[in-house]
Amino acid sequence: MRDLITSTANIHVKRIRSLVRSRKERHRERMFVVEGVRLVEEALHYQSPASVLYVPEQLQATPRGRGLLSQVERQPNAAPTTPGLLAELSDVETSQGIIAAVPLPLLTPPTLSLVLVLDGVQDPGNVGTLLRSAEAAGVDLVVGLAGTADLWSPKVVRAAMGAHFRVPLVDDVDWAAVRPQLAALTAIYAATQQATLTYDQVDWRQAVALVVGNEANGVSAETLQLAHEVTIPMAGAVESLNAAIAGSVLLFEAARQRRR
Amino acid sequence: MRDLITSTANIHVKRIRSLVRSRKERHRERMFVVEGVRLVEEALHYQSPASVLYVPEQLQATPRGRGLLSQVERQPNAAPTTPGLLAELSDVETSQGIIAAVPLPLLTPPTLSLVLVLDGVQDPGNVGTLLRSAEAAGVDLVVGLAGTADLWSPKVVRAAMGAHFRVPLVDDVDWAAVRPQLAALTAIYAATQQATLTYDQVDWRQAVALVVGNEANGVSAETLQLAHEVTIPMAGAVESLNAAIAGSVLLFEAARQRRR
Numbered sequence: 001m002r003d004l005i006t007s008t009a010n011i012h013v014k015r016i017r018s019l020v021r022s023r024k025e026r027h028r029e030r031m032f033v034v035e036g037v038r039l040v041e042e043a044l045h046y047q048s049p050a051s052v053l054y055v056p057e058q059l060q061a062t063p064r065g066r067g068l069l070s071q072v073e074r075q076p077n078a079a080p081t082t083p084g085l086l087a088e089l090s091d092v093e094t095s096q097g098i099i100a101a102v103p104l105p106l107l108t109p110p111t112l113s114l115v116l117v118l119d120g121v122q123d124p125g126n127v128g129t130l131l132r133s134a135e136a137a138g139v140d141l142v143v144g145l146a147g148t149a150d151l152w153s154p155k156v157v158r159a160a161m162g163a164h165f166r167v168p169l170v171d172d173v174d175w176a177a178v179r180p181q182l183a184a185l186t187a188i189y190a191a192t193q194q195a196t197l198t199y200d201q202v203d204w205r206q207a208v209a210l211v212v213g214n215e216a217n218g219v220s221a222e223t224l225q226l227a228h229e230v231t232i233p234m235a236g237a238v239e240s241l242n243a244a245i246a247g248s249v250l251l252f253e254a255a256r257q258r259r260r
Numbered sequence: 261m262r263d264l265i266t267s268t269a270n271i272h273v274k275r276i277r278s279l280v281r282s283r284k285e286r287h288r289e290r291m292f293v294v295e296g297v298r299l300v301e302e303a304l305h306y307q308s309p310a311s312v313l314y315v316p317e318q319l320q321a322t323p324r325g326r327g328l329l330s331q332v333e334r335q336p337n338a339a340p341t342t343p344g345l346l347a348e349l350s351d352v353e354t355s356q357g358i359i360a361a362v363p364l365p366l367l368t369p370p371t372l373s374l375v376l377v378l379d380g381v382q383d384p385g386n387v388g389t390l391l392r393s394a395e396a397a398g399v400d401l402v403v404g405l406a407g408t409a410d411l412w413s414p415k416v417v418r419a420a421m422g423a424h425f426r427v428p429l430v431d432d433v434d435w436a437a438v439r440p441q442l443a444a445l446t447a448i449y450a451a452t453q454q455a456t457l458t459y460d461q462v463d464w465r466q467a468v469a470l471v472v473g474n475e476a477n478g479v480s481a482e483t484l485q486l487a488h489e490v491t492i493p494m495a496g497a498v499e500s501l502n503a504a505i506a507g508s509v510l511l512f513e514a515a516r517q518r519r520r
Binding site: 242 | 385389393396422426492496505508516
Protein backbone atom coordinates (compact mmCIF):
# COMPACT_ATOMS: atom_id res chain seq x y z
CA MET A 1 0.00 0.00 0.00
CA ARG A 2 1.20 3.47 -0.85
CA ASP A 3 1.14 6.24 1.70
CA LEU A 4 -2.10 8.19 1.86
CA ILE A 5 -1.59 11.79 0.81
CA THR A 6 -3.17 14.20 3.27
CA SER A 7 -1.07 17.32 2.84
CA THR A 8 -1.80 20.15 0.45
CA ALA A 9 1.97 20.61 0.20
CA ASN A 10 2.33 17.32 -1.70
CA ILE A 11 3.69 17.81 -5.21
CA HIS A 12 0.76 16.05 -6.93
CA VAL A 13 -1.78 18.10 -4.98
CA LYS A 14 0.05 21.32 -5.81
CA ARG A 15 0.34 20.46 -9.49
CA ILE A 16 -3.29 19.49 -9.93
CA ARG A 17 -4.55 22.47 -7.98
CA SER A 18 -2.58 24.97 -10.03
CA LEU A 19 -3.64 23.30 -13.30
CA VAL A 20 -7.32 23.32 -12.30
CA ARG A 21 -7.21 27.00 -11.42
CA SER A 22 -4.94 28.66 -13.92
CA ARG A 23 -5.01 28.81 -17.69
CA LYS A 24 -1.54 30.32 -17.64
CA GLU A 25 -0.28 27.32 -15.69
CA ARG A 26 -1.90 24.88 -18.13
CA HIS A 27 -0.21 26.63 -21.02
CA ARG A 28 3.16 26.85 -19.31
CA GLU A 29 3.22 23.22 -18.18
CA ARG A 30 1.49 21.94 -21.35
CA MET A 31 -0.79 19.88 -19.13
CA PHE A 32 -4.47 19.77 -18.25
CA VAL A 33 -6.68 18.08 -15.67
CA VAL A 34 -9.19 15.28 -16.19
CA GLU A 35 -11.69 14.11 -13.58
CA GLY A 36 -13.89 11.10 -13.09
CA VAL A 37 -13.67 7.41 -13.92
CA ARG A 38 -14.48 7.67 -17.59
CA LEU A 39 -12.14 10.52 -18.50
CA VAL A 40 -9.19 9.19 -16.49
CA GLU A 41 -9.71 5.80 -18.19
CA GLU A 42 -9.46 7.58 -21.53
CA ALA A 43 -6.40 9.53 -20.44
CA LEU A 44 -4.59 6.33 -19.41
CA HIS A 45 -5.46 4.79 -22.75
CA TYR A 46 -3.67 7.57 -24.60
CA GLN A 47 -0.80 8.60 -22.37
CA SER A 48 0.95 8.41 -19.07
CA PRO A 49 -0.34 10.92 -16.52
CA ALA A 50 2.00 13.25 -14.62
CA SER A 51 -0.09 12.97 -11.46
CA VAL A 52 -3.07 10.89 -10.35
CA LEU A 53 -4.87 11.26 -7.03
CA TYR A 54 -7.58 8.80 -6.09
CA VAL A 55 -9.77 7.68 -3.20
CA PRO A 56 -9.49 3.86 -3.19
CA GLU A 57 -12.74 3.17 -1.31
CA GLN A 58 -14.71 5.32 -3.74
CA LEU A 59 -13.30 3.54 -6.79
CA GLN A 60 -13.92 0.17 -5.18
CA ALA A 61 -17.64 0.91 -5.08
CA THR A 62 -18.22 0.15 -8.80
CA PRO A 63 -16.89 -2.55 -11.18
CA ARG A 64 -15.61 0.08 -13.58
CA GLY A 65 -13.97 1.94 -10.71
CA ARG A 66 -12.26 -1.27 -9.54
CA GLY A 67 -10.85 -1.84 -13.02
CA LEU A 68 -9.47 1.69 -13.06
CA LEU A 69 -8.09 1.32 -9.53
CA SER A 70 -6.01 -1.71 -10.48
CA GLN A 71 -4.65 0.30 -13.42
CA VAL A 72 -3.73 3.41 -11.45
CA GLU A 73 -2.12 1.38 -8.68
CA ARG A 74 0.48 0.36 -11.26
CA GLN A 75 1.15 4.00 -12.27
CA PRO A 76 4.37 5.55 -10.90
CA ASN A 77 2.79 9.00 -10.34
CA ALA A 78 -0.43 7.88 -8.69
CA ALA A 79 -1.21 8.20 -4.99
CA PRO A 80 -4.23 7.55 -2.77
CA THR A 81 -5.76 10.50 -0.95
CA THR A 82 -8.72 11.43 1.24
CA PRO A 83 -12.23 12.39 0.03
CA GLY A 84 -11.77 15.79 1.68
CA LEU A 85 -8.57 16.62 -0.14
CA LEU A 86 -9.96 15.43 -3.47
CA ALA A 87 -13.09 17.54 -2.96
CA GLU A 88 -10.84 20.59 -2.54
CA LEU A 89 -9.23 19.98 -5.91
CA SER A 90 -12.36 18.90 -7.73
CA ASP A 91 -14.25 21.14 -10.11
CA VAL A 92 -17.47 19.12 -9.70
CA GLU A 93 -19.93 18.96 -6.83
CA THR A 94 -19.64 15.24 -6.27
CA SER A 95 -16.24 13.82 -7.12
CA GLN A 96 -16.07 10.26 -8.47
CA GLY A 97 -12.88 9.70 -6.49
CA ILE A 98 -10.20 10.30 -9.12
CA ILE A 99 -8.43 13.23 -10.75
CA ALA A 100 -5.32 13.38 -12.95
CA ALA A 101 -2.92 15.81 -14.57
CA VAL A 102 -2.00 14.74 -18.10
CA PRO A 103 0.12 16.24 -20.91
CA LEU A 104 -1.75 18.06 -23.68
CA PRO A 105 -2.12 15.52 -26.50
CA LEU A 106 0.02 16.34 -29.53
CA LEU A 107 -2.34 15.68 -32.41
CA THR A 108 -2.01 16.93 -35.96
CA PRO A 109 -4.84 16.78 -38.50
CA PRO A 110 -4.08 14.32 -41.33
CA THR A 111 -6.03 16.50 -43.77
CA LEU A 112 -7.99 19.73 -43.48
CA SER A 113 -11.41 19.19 -44.89
CA LEU A 114 -13.75 20.34 -42.11
CA VAL A 115 -12.51 22.85 -39.53
CA LEU A 116 -14.48 24.36 -36.64
CA VAL A 117 -13.42 27.85 -35.52
CA LEU A 118 -14.72 29.19 -32.19
CA ASP A 119 -14.81 32.98 -32.25
CA GLY A 120 -15.54 34.20 -28.74
CA VAL A 121 -17.75 31.35 -27.52
CA GLN A 122 -17.76 32.13 -23.80
CA ASP A 123 -19.66 29.43 -21.97
CA PRO A 124 -17.41 26.44 -21.13
CA GLY A 125 -20.39 24.07 -21.42
CA ASN A 126 -21.06 25.32 -24.96
CA VAL A 127 -17.38 25.01 -25.92
CA GLY A 128 -17.15 21.46 -24.56
CA THR A 129 -20.40 20.42 -26.20
CA LEU A 130 -19.16 21.83 -29.52
CA LEU A 131 -15.94 19.79 -29.21
CA ARG A 132 -17.99 16.65 -28.57
CA SER A 133 -20.20 17.40 -31.59
CA ALA A 134 -17.14 18.27 -33.69
CA GLU A 135 -15.62 14.86 -33.09
CA ALA A 136 -18.90 13.10 -33.85
CA ALA A 137 -19.33 15.10 -37.08
CA GLY A 138 -15.82 14.26 -38.29
CA VAL A 139 -14.15 17.65 -37.80
CA ASP A 140 -10.37 17.55 -38.48
CA LEU A 141 -9.32 20.56 -36.40
CA VAL A 142 -10.88 22.92 -33.87
CA VAL A 143 -9.45 26.44 -33.54
CA GLY A 144 -10.22 28.54 -30.47
CA LEU A 145 -9.67 32.20 -31.35
CA ALA A 146 -8.56 34.54 -28.57
CA GLY A 147 -11.63 35.54 -26.56
CA THR A 148 -13.03 32.01 -26.56
CA ALA A 149 -13.21 30.12 -23.24
CA ASP A 150 -10.02 28.13 -22.64
CA LEU A 151 -10.38 24.83 -24.52
CA TRP A 152 -8.44 23.07 -21.74
CA SER A 153 -10.39 24.29 -18.70
CA PRO A 154 -11.90 21.59 -16.46
CA LYS A 155 -15.49 22.50 -17.40
CA VAL A 156 -14.76 22.36 -21.13
CA VAL A 157 -12.91 19.07 -20.74
CA ARG A 158 -15.81 17.55 -18.82
CA ALA A 159 -18.44 18.60 -21.38
CA ALA A 160 -16.31 17.38 -24.31
CA MET A 161 -16.41 13.74 -23.10
CA GLY A 162 -12.91 12.81 -24.29
CA ALA A 163 -12.78 14.75 -27.55
CA HIS A 164 -9.59 16.41 -26.26
CA PHE A 165 -7.73 13.13 -26.74
CA ARG A 166 -8.85 12.63 -30.33
CA VAL A 167 -9.50 15.96 -32.04
CA PRO A 168 -6.56 18.28 -32.85
CA LEU A 169 -7.08 21.61 -31.08
CA VAL A 170 -5.40 24.98 -31.56
CA ASP A 171 -6.03 27.36 -28.71
CA ASP A 172 -5.87 31.11 -28.09
CA VAL A 173 -4.75 32.28 -31.54
CA ASP A 174 -5.86 35.18 -33.74
CA TRP A 175 -6.90 35.14 -37.39
CA ALA A 176 -3.47 36.42 -38.50
CA ALA A 177 -1.85 33.30 -37.04
CA VAL A 178 -4.47 30.82 -38.19
CA ARG A 179 -5.25 32.05 -41.71
CA PRO A 180 -2.07 30.66 -43.32
CA GLN A 181 -2.94 27.23 -41.87
CA LEU A 182 -6.38 27.41 -43.45
CA ALA A 183 -5.20 28.77 -46.81
CA ALA A 184 -5.91 25.49 -48.61
CA LEU A 185 -9.61 25.53 -47.68
CA THR A 186 -12.13 26.45 -50.35
CA ALA A 187 -14.24 28.70 -48.13
CA ILE A 188 -14.96 29.92 -44.62
CA TYR A 189 -18.59 30.08 -43.45
CA ALA A 190 -19.78 31.94 -40.37
CA ALA A 191 -23.07 31.24 -38.61
CA THR A 192 -25.04 34.49 -38.33
CA GLN A 193 -28.69 35.34 -37.87
CA GLN A 194 -29.48 37.61 -40.81
CA ALA A 195 -27.75 35.94 -43.74
CA THR A 196 -29.73 35.25 -46.91
CA LEU A 197 -27.77 32.06 -47.57
CA THR A 198 -29.35 29.19 -45.62
CA TYR A 199 -27.06 26.51 -44.24
CA ASP A 200 -28.52 23.71 -46.36
CA GLN A 201 -27.72 25.60 -49.58
CA VAL A 202 -23.99 25.33 -48.85
CA ASP A 203 -21.94 22.55 -50.39
CA TRP A 204 -20.29 21.22 -47.24
CA ARG A 205 -18.41 18.54 -49.19
CA GLN A 206 -15.87 21.21 -50.09
CA ALA A 207 -12.92 21.76 -47.75
CA VAL A 208 -14.40 24.38 -45.43
CA ALA A 209 -14.17 26.05 -42.05
CA LEU A 210 -17.25 26.88 -39.99
CA VAL A 211 -17.05 29.79 -37.54
CA VAL A 212 -19.32 29.89 -34.47
CA GLY A 213 -19.42 33.19 -32.57
CA ASN A 214 -20.12 34.62 -29.16
CA GLU A 215 -23.42 33.74 -27.44
CA ALA A 216 -24.61 37.37 -27.25
CA ASN A 217 -22.72 39.18 -30.01
CA GLY A 218 -22.10 36.56 -32.69
CA VAL A 219 -18.92 36.44 -34.75
CA SER A 220 -16.34 39.23 -34.76
CA ALA A 221 -16.00 41.97 -37.37
CA GLU A 222 -12.77 40.38 -38.53
CA THR A 223 -14.53 37.06 -39.15
CA LEU A 224 -17.26 38.82 -41.16
CA GLN A 225 -14.57 40.15 -43.53
CA LEU A 226 -13.21 36.65 -44.18
CA ALA A 227 -16.32 34.50 -44.18
CA HIS A 228 -19.54 33.91 -46.05
CA GLU A 229 -22.49 34.22 -43.70
CA VAL A 230 -24.94 31.33 -43.40
CA THR A 231 -28.09 31.15 -41.34
CA ILE A 232 -30.43 28.52 -39.91
CA PRO A 233 -34.02 29.48 -40.83
CA MET A 234 -36.18 29.61 -37.71
CA ALA A 235 -39.92 29.35 -37.10
CA GLY A 236 -41.80 31.06 -34.30
CA ALA A 237 -40.57 34.18 -32.58
CA VAL A 238 -37.17 32.69 -31.77
CA GLU A 239 -34.41 35.27 -32.03
CA SER A 240 -31.51 32.88 -31.93
CA LEU A 241 -30.40 29.38 -31.06
CA ASN A 242 -28.00 28.35 -28.34
CA ALA A 243 -24.46 28.60 -29.79
CA ALA A 244 -23.71 24.90 -29.22
CA ILE A 245 -27.00 23.93 -30.89
CA ALA A 246 -26.50 26.18 -33.91
CA GLY A 247 -22.91 24.99 -34.40
CA SER A 248 -23.92 21.34 -34.06
CA VAL A 249 -26.82 21.64 -36.52
CA LEU A 250 -24.37 23.06 -39.08
CA LEU A 251 -21.69 20.45 -38.38
CA PHE A 252 -24.15 17.57 -38.75
CA GLU A 253 -25.49 19.02 -41.99
CA ALA A 254 -21.89 18.89 -43.23
CA ALA A 255 -21.57 15.29 -42.01
CA ARG A 256 -24.88 14.37 -43.64
CA GLN A 257 -23.82 15.76 -47.03
CA ARG A 258 -20.44 14.07 -46.75
CA ARG A 259 -22.01 10.64 -46.24
CA ARG A 260 -23.89 10.84 -49.55
CA MET B 261 -44.28 55.79 -5.33
CA ARG B 262 -45.45 52.45 -4.06
CA ASP B 263 -44.27 51.10 -0.74
CA LEU B 264 -41.05 49.14 -0.85
CA ILE B 265 -41.60 45.50 0.06
CA THR B 266 -39.06 44.35 2.63
CA SER B 267 -40.92 41.55 4.41
CA THR B 268 -40.82 37.88 3.44
CA ALA B 269 -44.40 37.69 4.75
CA ASN B 270 -45.66 39.81 1.84
CA ILE B 271 -48.12 37.93 -0.38
CA HIS B 272 -46.12 38.47 -3.60
CA VAL B 273 -42.91 37.28 -1.94
CA LYS B 274 -44.64 34.21 -0.54
CA ARG B 275 -46.28 33.35 -3.86
CA ILE B 276 -43.10 33.71 -5.93
CA ARG B 277 -41.01 31.81 -3.41
CA SER B 278 -43.35 28.84 -3.29
CA LEU B 279 -43.64 28.77 -7.10
CA VAL B 280 -39.86 28.88 -7.54
CA ARG B 281 -39.34 26.01 -5.14
CA SER B 282 -42.20 23.61 -5.66
CA ARG B 283 -43.43 21.78 -8.73
CA LYS B 284 -46.53 20.77 -6.82
CA GLU B 285 -47.28 24.42 -6.11
CA ARG B 286 -46.81 25.35 -9.78
CA HIS B 287 -49.24 22.64 -10.81
CA ARG B 288 -51.77 23.53 -8.12
CA GLU B 289 -51.73 27.28 -8.80
CA ARG B 290 -51.31 26.83 -12.59
CA MET B 291 -48.60 29.46 -12.47
CA PHE B 292 -44.85 29.64 -13.05
CA VAL B 293 -42.04 32.11 -12.46
CA VAL B 294 -40.10 34.14 -15.00
CA GLU B 295 -36.97 36.12 -14.22
CA GLY B 296 -34.97 38.80 -15.94
CA VAL B 297 -35.76 41.76 -18.18
CA ARG B 298 -36.26 39.81 -21.37
CA LEU B 299 -38.53 37.08 -20.05
CA VAL B 300 -40.69 39.43 -17.96
CA GLU B 301 -41.06 41.63 -21.06
CA GLU B 302 -42.32 38.57 -22.93
CA ALA B 303 -44.65 37.59 -20.11
CA LEU B 304 -46.23 41.06 -20.08
CA HIS B 305 -46.70 40.86 -23.81
CA TYR B 306 -48.82 37.71 -23.48
CA GLN B 307 -50.63 38.06 -20.20
CA SER B 308 -51.13 39.88 -16.95
CA PRO B 309 -48.84 38.65 -14.17
CA ALA B 310 -50.18 37.63 -10.75
CA SER B 311 -47.14 39.12 -8.99
CA VAL B 312 -44.15 41.20 -10.04
CA LEU B 313 -41.30 42.19 -7.76
CA TYR B 314 -38.62 44.56 -9.03
CA VAL B 315 -35.68 46.65 -7.91
CA PRO B 316 -36.24 50.07 -9.51
CA GLU B 317 -32.61 51.23 -9.37
CA GLN B 318 -31.43 48.06 -11.11
CA LEU B 319 -33.95 48.41 -13.93
CA GLN B 320 -33.08 52.08 -14.32
CA ALA B 321 -29.50 51.13 -15.19
CA THR B 322 -30.31 50.11 -18.81
CA PRO B 323 -32.60 51.56 -21.52
CA ARG B 324 -34.42 48.25 -21.86
CA GLY B 325 -34.80 48.02 -18.10
CA ARG B 326 -36.25 51.56 -18.01
CA GLY B 327 -38.82 50.62 -20.63
CA LEU B 328 -39.85 47.61 -18.60
CA LEU B 329 -39.93 49.63 -15.38
CA SER B 330 -42.45 52.08 -16.83
CA GLN B 331 -44.59 49.10 -17.87
CA VAL B 332 -44.52 47.30 -14.54
CA GLU B 333 -45.23 50.50 -12.61
CA ARG B 334 -48.64 50.48 -14.30
CA GLN B 335 -49.32 46.86 -13.26
CA PRO B 336 -51.73 46.38 -10.32
CA ASN B 337 -49.78 43.41 -8.87
CA ALA B 338 -46.29 44.86 -9.13
CA ALA B 339 -44.26 46.14 -6.20
CA PRO B 340 -40.71 47.46 -5.70
CA THR B 341 -38.41 45.50 -3.40
CA THR B 342 -34.82 45.41 -2.20
CA PRO B 343 -31.89 43.69 -3.98
CA GLY B 344 -31.45 41.43 -0.93
CA LEU B 345 -35.01 40.16 -0.96
CA LEU B 346 -34.96 39.62 -4.71
CA ALA B 347 -31.69 37.70 -4.42
CA GLU B 348 -33.38 35.36 -1.93
CA LEU B 349 -36.12 34.54 -4.43
CA SER B 350 -33.91 34.41 -7.48
CA ASP B 351 -32.79 31.19 -9.09
CA VAL B 352 -29.82 32.89 -10.76
CA GLU B 353 -26.53 34.09 -9.32
CA THR B 354 -26.91 37.69 -10.43
CA SER B 355 -30.49 38.85 -10.61
CA GLN B 356 -31.40 41.44 -13.25
CA GLY B 357 -33.75 43.10 -10.77
CA ILE B 358 -37.11 41.65 -11.76
CA ILE B 359 -39.09 38.46 -11.17
CA ALA B 360 -42.74 37.62 -11.84
CA ALA B 361 -45.35 34.93 -11.26
CA VAL B 362 -47.53 34.40 -14.33
CA PRO B 363 -50.35 31.99 -15.26
CA LEU B 364 -49.40 28.97 -17.37
CA PRO B 365 -50.25 29.94 -20.96
CA LEU B 366 -53.22 28.05 -22.36
CA LEU B 367 -52.07 27.14 -25.84
CA THR B 368 -53.51 24.49 -28.10
CA PRO B 369 -51.75 23.24 -31.22
CA PRO B 370 -53.65 24.25 -34.40
CA THR B 371 -52.48 21.04 -36.10
CA LEU B 372 -50.27 18.12 -35.10
CA SER B 373 -47.62 17.68 -37.70
CA LEU B 374 -44.37 17.69 -35.69
CA VAL B 375 -44.43 16.70 -32.00
CA LEU B 376 -41.47 16.48 -29.62
CA VAL B 377 -41.78 13.96 -26.77
CA LEU B 378 -39.31 14.14 -23.88
CA ASP B 379 -38.93 10.72 -22.26
CA GLY B 380 -36.92 11.15 -19.06
CA VAL B 381 -34.68 14.04 -20.10
CA GLN B 382 -33.32 15.01 -16.69
CA ASP B 383 -31.14 18.06 -17.03
CA PRO B 384 -33.20 21.28 -16.91
CA GLY B 385 -30.71 23.00 -19.23
CA ASN B 386 -31.21 20.25 -21.82
CA VAL B 387 -35.00 20.43 -21.49
CA GLY B 388 -35.04 24.21 -21.85
CA THR B 389 -32.66 24.13 -24.81
CA LEU B 390 -34.85 21.51 -26.49
CA LEU B 391 -37.92 23.73 -26.02
CA ARG B 392 -36.03 26.64 -27.62
CA SER B 393 -34.96 24.42 -30.53
CA ALA B 394 -38.47 22.98 -30.82
CA GLU B 395 -39.97 26.41 -31.31
CA ALA B 396 -37.32 27.35 -33.86
CA ALA B 397 -37.86 24.10 -35.79
CA GLY B 398 -41.63 24.61 -35.96
CA VAL B 399 -42.73 21.96 -33.46
CA ASP B 400 -46.51 22.08 -32.76
CA LEU B 401 -46.52 20.43 -29.35
CA VAL B 402 -43.99 19.31 -26.73
CA VAL B 403 -44.94 16.44 -24.41
CA GLY B 404 -42.98 15.88 -21.19
CA LEU B 405 -43.49 12.27 -20.10
CA ALA B 406 -43.38 11.52 -16.38
CA GLY B 407 -39.73 11.26 -15.33
CA THR B 408 -38.71 14.30 -17.39
CA ALA B 409 -37.55 17.43 -15.57
CA ASP B 410 -40.49 19.74 -14.85
CA LEU B 411 -41.08 21.82 -18.00
CA TRP B 412 -42.08 24.79 -15.82
CA SER B 413 -39.10 24.88 -13.44
CA PRO B 414 -37.13 28.16 -13.31
CA LYS B 415 -34.02 26.61 -14.92
CA VAL B 416 -36.01 25.15 -17.81
CA VAL B 417 -37.89 28.42 -18.33
CA ARG B 418 -34.64 30.37 -18.42
CA ALA B 419 -32.98 28.07 -20.97
CA ALA B 420 -36.08 28.03 -23.20
CA MET B 421 -35.89 31.80 -23.85
CA GLY B 422 -39.63 32.41 -24.04
CA ALA B 423 -40.72 29.23 -25.83
CA HIS B 424 -43.12 28.60 -22.93
CA PHE B 425 -45.29 31.48 -24.15
CA ARG B 426 -45.52 30.23 -27.72
CA VAL B 427 -45.24 26.42 -27.87
CA PRO B 428 -48.08 24.26 -26.49
CA LEU B 429 -46.70 22.05 -23.71
CA VAL B 430 -48.15 18.97 -22.01
CA ASP B 431 -46.38 18.06 -18.81
CA ASP B 432 -46.02 15.01 -16.57
CA VAL B 433 -48.16 12.52 -18.52
CA ASP B 434 -47.63 8.87 -19.43
CA TRP B 435 -47.94 7.19 -22.81
CA ALA B 436 -51.42 5.85 -21.99
CA ALA B 437 -52.68 9.42 -21.61
CA VAL B 438 -50.84 10.90 -24.57
CA ARG B 439 -51.22 8.17 -27.20
CA PRO B 440 -54.84 8.96 -28.07
CA GLN B 441 -53.82 12.59 -28.68
CA LEU B 442 -51.13 11.43 -31.09
CA ALA B 443 -53.28 8.83 -32.87
CA ALA B 444 -53.51 10.89 -36.06
CA LEU B 445 -49.73 10.95 -36.54
CA THR B 446 -48.21 8.72 -39.22
CA ALA B 447 -45.29 7.53 -37.09
CA ILE B 448 -43.31 7.95 -33.89
CA TYR B 449 -39.51 8.00 -34.11
CA ALA B 450 -37.17 7.63 -31.14
CA ALA B 451 -33.54 8.74 -31.14
CA THR B 452 -31.34 5.80 -30.13
CA GLN B 453 -27.70 4.94 -30.63
CA GLN B 454 -27.78 1.54 -32.30
CA ALA B 455 -30.55 1.86 -34.88
CA THR B 456 -29.83 0.90 -38.48
CA LEU B 457 -32.17 3.62 -39.78
CA THR B 458 -30.26 6.90 -39.99
CA TYR B 459 -32.14 10.10 -39.27
CA ASP B 460 -31.75 11.51 -42.77
CA GLN B 461 -33.45 8.47 -44.31
CA VAL B 462 -36.69 9.36 -42.53
CA ASP B 463 -39.38 11.34 -44.36
CA TRP B 464 -39.93 14.05 -41.79
CA ARG B 465 -42.59 15.73 -43.94
CA GLN B 466 -45.05 13.17 -42.62
CA ALA B 467 -46.97 13.96 -39.43
CA VAL B 468 -44.57 12.55 -36.85
CA ALA B 469 -43.49 12.58 -33.23
CA LEU B 470 -39.82 12.51 -32.22
CA VAL B 471 -38.93 11.03 -28.82
CA VAL B 472 -35.74 12.11 -27.02
CA GLY B 473 -34.70 10.01 -24.03
CA ASN B 474 -32.76 10.18 -20.80
CA GLU B 475 -29.15 11.46 -20.92
CA ALA B 476 -27.68 8.21 -19.56
CA ASN B 477 -30.24 5.52 -20.38
CA GLY B 478 -31.97 6.72 -23.55
CA VAL B 479 -35.67 6.18 -24.19
CA SER B 480 -37.86 3.90 -22.07
CA ALA B 481 -38.85 0.31 -22.89
CA GLU B 482 -42.41 1.51 -23.45
CA THR B 483 -41.24 4.04 -26.05
CA LEU B 484 -39.25 1.35 -27.86
CA GLN B 485 -42.46 -0.65 -28.32
CA LEU B 486 -44.25 2.29 -29.92
CA ALA B 487 -41.52 3.94 -31.95
CA HIS B 488 -39.19 3.34 -34.87
CA GLU B 489 -35.60 3.87 -33.81
CA VAL B 490 -33.44 6.36 -35.70
CA THR B 491 -29.81 7.18 -35.15
CA ILE B 492 -27.33 9.94 -35.97
CA PRO B 493 -24.21 8.39 -37.52
CA MET B 494 -21.09 9.47 -35.63
CA ALA B 495 -17.43 9.68 -36.53
CA GLY B 496 -14.54 9.21 -34.11
CA ALA B 497 -14.83 7.31 -30.85
CA VAL B 498 -17.85 9.29 -29.68
CA GLU B 499 -20.31 7.11 -27.77
CA SER B 500 -23.19 9.53 -27.76
CA LEU B 501 -24.23 13.13 -28.25
CA ASN B 502 -25.61 15.46 -25.64
CA ALA B 503 -29.41 14.90 -25.51
CA ALA B 504 -30.22 18.50 -26.43
CA ILE B 505 -27.81 18.36 -29.37
CA ALA B 506 -29.14 15.04 -30.68
CA GLY B 507 -32.76 16.19 -30.39
CA SER B 508 -32.00 19.50 -32.09
CA VAL B 509 -30.11 17.90 -34.98
CA LEU B 510 -33.17 15.70 -35.62
CA LEU B 511 -35.65 18.58 -35.29
CA PHE B 512 -33.71 20.76 -37.72
CA GLU B 513 -33.47 17.90 -40.22
CA ALA B 514 -37.28 17.77 -40.04
CA ALA B 515 -37.44 21.55 -40.54
CA ARG B 516 -34.99 21.35 -43.45
CA GLN B 517 -37.03 18.70 -45.25
CA ARG B 518 -40.25 20.60 -44.63
CA ARG B 519 -38.88 23.76 -46.28
CA ARG B 520 -38.25 21.91 -49.56
